[in-house]
Amino acid sequence: MSNKQLITTIGIGLAAASAGMLTRKTLQKSWEKVTNEPAPKDKPSESTDLKEAVTWAVVSGIGAGAARMAVRYVLDKRKSK
Template sequence: MAGSKVWSLMGLAATVGATIAARKALTTSWKVATGKEPPQNPAHPDVSIKEAVAWATVSGIAVGLARMFASRKAADYYRKSTGHLPANLEDVEV
């Protein structure tokens, strides 16, 4: 049970940290590439559809990849520390 709680906290911290870092990097990259701030709400009707789709696509991919890599790194660290993978990852077929 304690291992499960440790893994939950590790996984949460890793994904939250990765999400924040990816968003900051993406916002900076967007400003450099376009010369303006990214749309705060792509669903707003005053944001062009092209800009909304571009931001949603790029941010979704960047945040998704960052979270996946962070989760993998956290799982690897957990395995090295405990000698086994977290329970929710042990049964996965590769």
């Protein structure tokens, strides 16, 4: 793998990870506005209902995953041109 390919691959990975983190932060803020409660944390808590924790896990997982996938898709398309 050449240096240019390596740098491009690392750049795509960093962009995808950044998109995932930004999406997760945006979803946290949205969750707080809608529910008037902070988003559940990763560690189990007695104050967090199981339904709420599962809903948050699904919403944040799908949102962050879709954002990472979209960024990788767009950047891979641009790289192949």
